[in-house]
Amino acid sequence: MSFLKITGLSARLKGTAFPILRDVSLEVAAGEVHGLVGESGAGKSMIGKAVLGILPASVEITRGAIELDGMDLLSLPPAERRRRIGATAALIPQDPLTALNPSRRIGPQVTDRLVDILGWPRARAETRARELLAEVHIPDPERVMRSYPHELSGGMRQRILIASAFAAEPKLIVADEPTTALDVTVQKQILKLIAEMQARHGTALLFVTHDLGVVSKVCQSLSVLYGGKVMEATTVRDFFRQPAHGYSRALLAATPKYTDPAASLTPVPDAVIAAVQAEIAAHDRSLRHG
Amino acid sequence: MQLFRAFLLRLATTAVTLIGVAVIVFVVIRVVPGNPIAMMLPPGATEADIARLTAQYGLDKSIPAQFLIWCQGVVQGDFGTSITSNQPVLRLVLGRLPATLELSIMALVIAVVIGGAIALTGTRNRGTKVEAALDVGNGMALSVPDFLWGLVLILIFGVLWPVFHISGRVTPSLELPFTTDFYLFESVLRLRFDLWADIVSHMFMPALALAIPLAAIIGQLLKQSLKETMHLDYVTLARTKGYGENHVITREALPNAILPTLTLVGVQFTFLIGGTVIIERLFSYEGLGNMAIDAVINRDLPLIQGIVILFAAIFTAVNLIVDLSYALLNPRLRHGQ
Amino acid sequence: MASNSGTDGRSQIRRRVGLKLWLSAGWLGVLVLAALLAPWIAPQDPLAQDLFLGRLPPVWQQGAEPGFWLGTDSLGRDVLSRILYGARLALIVALVAGSLTCLIGASLGLMAGFLRGWVDVVISRAIDIWMAFPPVLFSILLIAVMGPGLVSIILAIVVIDWTRFARVVRAEAMAQGAMDYVASAQVAGRGRVSTMLTEILPNVLPTIVVLLTLEMGIAVIVEAILSFVNLSISTDDPTWGGMIAEGRTSIHQAWWVLIFPLVTLFLTVLSFSQLGEGLKDRFDPVLR
Numbered sequence: 001m002s003f004l005k006i007t008g009l010s011a012r013l014k015g016t017a018f019p020i021l022r023d024v025s026l027e028v029a030a031g032e033v034h035g036l037v038g039e040s041g042a043g044k045s046m047i048g049k050a051v052l053g054i055l056p057a058s059v060e061i062t063r064g065a066i067e068l069d070g071m072d073l074l075s076l077p078p079a080e081r082r083r084r085i086g087a088t089a090a091l092i093p094q095d096p097l098t099a100l101n102p103s104r105r106i107g108p109q110v111t112d113r114l115v116d117i118l119g120w121p122r123a124r125a126e127t128r129a130r131e132l133l134a135e136v137h138i139p140d141p142e143r144v145m146r147s148y149p150h151e152l153s154g155g156m157r158q159r160i161l162i163a164s165a166f167a168a169e170p171k172l173i174v175a176d177e178p179t180t181a182l183d184v185t186v187q188k189q190i191l192k193l194i195a196e197m198q199a200r201h202g203t204a205l206l207f208v209t210h211d212l213g214v215v216s217k218v219c220q221s222l223s224v225l226y227g228g229k230v231m232e233a234t235t236v237r238d239f240f241r242q243p244a245h246g247y248s249r250a251l252l253a254a255t256p257k258y259t260d261p262a263a264s265l266t267p268v269p270d271a272v273i274a275a276v277q278a279e280i281a282a283h284d285r286s287l288r289h290g
Numbered sequence: 291m292q293l294f295r296a297f298l299l300r301l302a303t304t305a306v307t308l309i310g311v312a313v314i315v316f317v318v319i320r321v322v323p324g325n326p327i328a329m330m331l332p333p334g335a336t337e338a339d340i341a342r343l344t345a346q347y348g349l350d351k352s353i354p355a356q357f358l359i360w361c362q363g364v365v366q367g368d369f370g371t372s373i374t375s376n377q378p379v380l381r382l383v384l385g386r387l388p389a390t391l392e393l394s395i396m397a398l399v400i401a402v403v404i405g406g407a408i409a410l411t412g413t414r415n416r417g418t419k420v421e422a423a424l425d426v427g428n429g430m431a432l433s434v435p436d437f438l439w440g441l442v443l444i445l446i447f448g449v450l451w452p453v454f455h456i457s458g459r460v461t462p463s464l465e466l467p468f469t470t471d472f473y474l475f476e477s478v479l480r481l482r483f484d485l486w487a488d489i490v491s492h493m494f495m496p497a498l499a500l501a502i503p504l505a506a507i508i509g510q511l512l513k514q515s516l517k518e519t520m521h522l523d524y525v526t527l528a529r530t531k532g533y534g535e536n537h538v539i540t541r542e543a544l545p546n547a548i549l550p551t552l553t554l555v556g557v558q559f560t561f562l563i564g565g566t567v568i569i570e571r572l573f574s575y576e577g578l579g580n581m582a583i584d585a586v587i588n589r590d591l592p593l594i595q596g597i598v599i600l601f602a603a604i605f606t607a608v609n610l611i612v613d614l615s616y617a618l619l620n621p622r623l624r625h626g627q
Numbered sequence: 628m629a630s631n632s633g634t635d636g637r638s639q640i641r642r643r644v645g646l647k648l649w650l651s652a653g654w655l656g657v658l659v660l661a662a663l664l665a666p667w668i669a670p671q672d673p674l675a676q677d678l679f680l681g682r683l684p685p686v687w688q689q690g691a692e693p694g695f696w697l698g699t700d701s702l703g704r705d706v707l708s709r710i711l712y713g714a715r716l717a718l719i720v721a722l723v724a725g726s727l728t729c730l731i732g733a734s735l736g737l738m739a740g741f742l743r744g745w746v747d748v749v750i751s752r753a754i755d756i757w758m759a760f761p762p763v764l765f766s767i768l769l770i771a772v773m774g775p776g777l778v779s780i781i782l783a784i785v786v787i788d789w790t791r792f793a794r795v796v797r798a799e800a801m802a803q804g805a806m807d808y809v810a811s812a813q814v815a816g817r818g819r820v821s822t823m824l825t826e827i828l829p830n831v832l833p834t835i836v837v838l839l840t841l842e843m844g845i846a847v848i849v850e851a852i853l854s855f856v857n858l859s860i861s862t863d864d865p866t867w868g869g870m871i872a873e874g875r876t877s878i879h880q881a882w883w884v885l886i887f888p889l890v891t892l893f894l895t896v897l898s899f900s901q902l903g904e905g906l907k908d909r910f911d912p913v914l915r
C-alpha cells in the first residue's frame with residue numbers, strides 16, 4: 001500500500017506552454033525513503049511543493065492526481081486540503097537560516113501546528129516540543145525554546161526544523177535538500193539525524209537531493225528526473241547495480257565516487273542530454289496526440 | 291551599551307537642532323518692520339509709554355542680548371509673556387497643546403487603521419483588480435496634501451451630506467465639566483459619552499484630512515513590504531503546517547513587515563503634526579496651530595517663538611521615540627547583534 | 628519563458644504610465660493657455676464687483692445670469708474669470724519658486740554630497756534644523772515678516788523647501804561619487820568641481836527634474852494656503868486660495884464659490900504630482 005501516490009502529474013508556467021512537470025508518476029510506501037534526484041532545475045522541488053500544496057502562484061497544475069493517505073488532494077477544497085496536509089505531512093526545508101520566523105521565539109514555532117491545527121492543549125504541545133528537541137540532541141531545550149532564531153547556529157536551527165517536522169507524527173515528510181545550505185562538517189550529522197528520526201518514527205520520506213552518494217545511504221527507492229520528467233523509477237539497489245536508463249548511467253558516471261559526499265557532480269555528456277531531450281520531445285508529442 | 295551610546299549621540303544632536311531652531315526663529319521675527327509694541331497701545335500713547343513697554347518686553351536690547359535673556363528664562367520655565375493677551379506664553383501654549391495632541395494622535399490612529407487595512411487587503415488580493423484599484427486610490431491620496439483633502443471633506447460631509455461638524459472643537463453651548471484640556475480622554479474617563487460623541491464628531495473631519503496622505507503611505511509601504519515577506523521560506527513553511535492565507539499574512543509576515551514601515555511612518559507623522567497648523571485653521575479647531583496663525587497675524591513675538599519651539603520639540607521627540615521603538619521592536623538589535 | 632507574461636505586464640504599466648503623463652500634461656497645458664489668454668477669454672472683469680449680482684449660481688441652476696458661467700461670489704465677482712486670472716499667479720509661483728528652489732537646493736545638495744567634509748557637515752546640520760520646523764507655520768511667519776506680495780511668497784517657498792532637493796541630491800551624489808567612473812575621472816586629473824559638473828550632475832539630473840515637477844505642485848499649494856490665510860498678494864487680486872477662503876465662509880449659502888476653485892486647484896496639484904511620478908517611472912530603468 002503506497003502512502004503517497006502521484007499519477008500523471010503535469011504542471012506548467014501559468015499562462016504559458018512552458019512545462020515544469022511532465023506526466024510525473026511515483027509512489028512512496030508507508031515508512032519508505034524515496035529519493036528524488038536530478039540536476040538543478042529538473043523539477044525535484046516542484047514535486048515536493050505540489051505534494052505539500054505550496055506551488056508558487058506562477059505554476060499551475062494542468063492534470064494528474066496526488067493521493068496522500070488515500071485522499072485525493074487536488075479534488076479537496078483548498079481550506080480542507082491545507083488542513084489535511086498540515087495534519088499528515090511536513091517539510092524539512094532547504095535553508096535553516098531563512099525557514100524560521102525571525103520575530104517569533106522558537107517554542108511557538110515548534111508547537112503552533114499542534115495547538116492551532118491539531119487542537120492540542122498548549123501545555124501538552126510544549127512538553128512534546130521539549131521531548132523532540134532533546135530527541136534531536138539539542139542541549140537545554142528549555143532555553144532554546146525561549147530563544148529567537150538569530151541567537152542559534154545554522155546546524156542548531158536545522159535540528160529545530162527537523163524536530164518541528166516530526167512534532168505532529170506525520171506519515172510523510174518532504175526533505176528538500178536539507179543539508180546543502182549547511183557546513184560540510186554539519187552536513188553528515190544532520191543527514192544521520194534525519195535517517196535516525198525517520199527510522200525511529202517510521203515516517204515515509206520524500207528525499208530531494210542532487211547527491212547520489214546521499215541517496216545510496218538513506219533511500220530505498222528513487223526517481224531520476226530530467227526536465228520535469230521521470231526518466232527512471234527503481235530501487236536504490238537496482239539503480240546502482242544496473243541503471244536502466246541512459247541518463248541514469250550518465251548521471252552515475254558523472255559522480256566520480258558516489259561514496260564521497262563532497263564530490264560534486266560533473267556535467268553529463270552532451271550526447272546523453274541530446275538523447276534525453278529527443279525522448280522528452282517524443283513524449284510531449286504523444287501526450288498531445290493521445 | 292552600543293545602543294546607549296547611540297542614544298546619547300541622538301540626544302546631543304537633538305539639542306543642537308532645537309537650539310538652531312530657537313536662534314533662527316529669534317532672528318527672523320526680530321527683523322519684523324514696525325514696532326509691535328506701538329500697535330498694542332491705545333492711540334494717544336506717548337513715546338515714553340512705548341519706550342517703557344518696549345523695555346518691559348526687553349525689545350530695546352540687542353538681538354544676542356535678547357536671546358540670552360530669553361534662554362535664561364526658558365531654563366527656568368519662563369517663555370515670556372504674550373503681547374496680545376498679556377499672559378505667560380507657557381500657560382497659553384500648554385492650554386492649547388492637548389487639543390493639537392489629541393487631533394494628531396486621532397489622525398495617526400485613523401491613518402494606521404486605514405493604511406493597515408489597505409495593505410492587508412492589497413496583500414490578500416495581490417495581482418488582482420482589487421490591488422490595482424487600491425494602488426490608484428493610494429496614488430491619488432498621496433498626490434494631494436491634507437489641506438485639499440480637508441476642503442474636499444468639508445464639501446462632502448459638511449454640505450452635501452452633513453453628518454459631521456466642520457468647525458470648532460466642541461459645540462459651544464455644551465456645559466463642560468473638564469478639569470484638563472484633554473477633552474477627548476477626559477470625557478471617556480468621566481464616562482460622559484454624550485460629550486465624547488460631540489468631540490469626536492468635531493474632530494473626525496480634520497483628523498481624517500490629516501490622516502489620508504499618511505494612510506496612503508502606510509498602505510503602500512506596508513503592502514510592498516508584506517508582499518516581499520510573503521515569498522520568504524518561513525511563510526511557506528507555515529503554509530505547509532496547515533495555516534491559511536489570513537493567518538500567514540497577519541501572524542507570520544506582518545510582524546516582520548512592520549519594522550521597515552515604522553521609521554518612515556515616524557518621519558511622516560511629524561509632517562502630519564506640521565499639517566495641523568493649516569488644518570486647524572481650516573476647521574476653526576482651537577489648537578496650537580490656529581493660535582500660531584493668530585499670533586503671526588498679531589505679531590505676538592513671544593508667543594510665536596514659544597509655539598515654533600514647541601513644534602520643533604515635538605518633531606524631534608517623535609523622531610527620537612521612533613528610533614527607540616525601532617530598536618526595541620527589532621529582536622536583532624534588542625539582543626545587541 | 629517567464630519573459631512572456633513579463634513583457635505583457637510591463638507594456639501594460641507603460642501604457643498606464645503614458646496615459647497618466649498625457650492627462651497631466653494636458654491639464655497643465657490647458658492651464659497655461661488659460662493663464663496666457665485670460666484677458667481675452669475671461670467673460671467678465673475679475674475685479675468688477677456688483678452687489679446686485681452677489682452669489683449668483685452657475686448657469687445651469689435656477690436664478691442664474693447669462694455670462695456668469697460658474698456663478699459669482701458674495702461681492703458679485705465672476706467665479707470663472709477669477710479662476711482664469713488666478714491661474715496666472717499660480718503658474719508664476721510654480722515656475723519661479725519651483726526653479727529657484729531647485730537651483731539652490733540641488734546646488735547645496737550636490738556640494739554636500741560630492742565635496743563632503745565641512746561643507747557636508749554644515750549643510751546636513753542645516754537640513755536637520757529645517758526638518759524640525761513646521762513648514763506651514765514657517766512660511767506664514769516668513770510672509771508676516773517680509774510682508775505680503777509675490778516676491779515674499781516665492782522667497783518663503785525657496786527658504787523652506789530647498790531641503791527637499793538638498794536631501795535627495797546629496798544622497799544621490801554620494802552614491803554616484805562612490806562609483807568607479809567618478810574615481811577614474813579624478814584619476815584622469817580633472818578638478819573636483821569639473822568632475823562634479825561633468826560626471827555627477829548629468830546622472831542626478833533625472834532625479835532633479837522629477838523633484839522639480841513635484842515642487843511646482845507644492846508651490847501652488849503653498850501659495851493657495853498663504854492666500855487662504857490672507858497673506859498672499861493684495862486681497863483683491865484673484866487667487867485660488869483667496870477664492871477658497873471666501874468659499875469656505877459662504878459654504879452653506881453658495882457652494883459653487885468653493886467647489887470650482889477647489890477642483891481647479893485639486894486637478895493642478897494632482898497633475899504636477901502625477902507628471903512627476905510618471906517621469907520617475909520613465910527615467911527608472913527598472914520599472915517597479
Ligand SMILES: Nc1ncnc2c1ncn2[C@@H]1O[C@H](COP(=O)(O)OP(=O)(O)O)[C@@H](O)[C@H]1O
Pocket residue numbers: 013020038039040041042043044045046047056058059
Ligand atoms: N517560482 C517559480 N515560478 C516559476 N517557475 C519556477 C519557479 N521556481 C522554479 N521554477 C522553474 O521550475 C523548474 C523546476 O524547478 P525546481 O523544482 O526548483 O528544480 P530543482 O530540481 O532544482 O529543485 C525550473 O525550470 C525552474 O526554472
Ligand SMILES: [Mg+2]
Pocket residue numbers: 044045177
Ligand atoms: Mg530545488
